[in-house]
Amino acid sequence: MPCPICEKDSDQTYRPFCSKRCADLDLGRWMTGSYRVETEEPPEDQVAPEDPQEWKH
Template identity: 60%
Template sequence: MICPICQKESDKKYRPFCSKRCADIDLGHWFDGTYTAPSTEEDDVADEPETPEQRTH
């Protein structure tokens, strides 16, 4: 299996990555929004941030 980040051979310990560094890079892509998962739920998409008046408790 090839590491999806650097294209080197993957290591069993970090599979599918070759190292902790590449695994951390991939995790960082999720955290910073580089990777996203699409949603079909209308509530998940907001044009404007909610104001306190718009919140329902």
């Protein structure tokens, strides 16, 4: 399987990446929000109303 960052052959130590550098680049993208997982939950800084009838659809 090729490295998802640079497409070189992956290294068993850093699998699925080829090196620590590519693994760190991927982690940095997650930490800065470049990658996101879609969800229906409100952002952490927004609190959903406790009464479900007050929720906006």
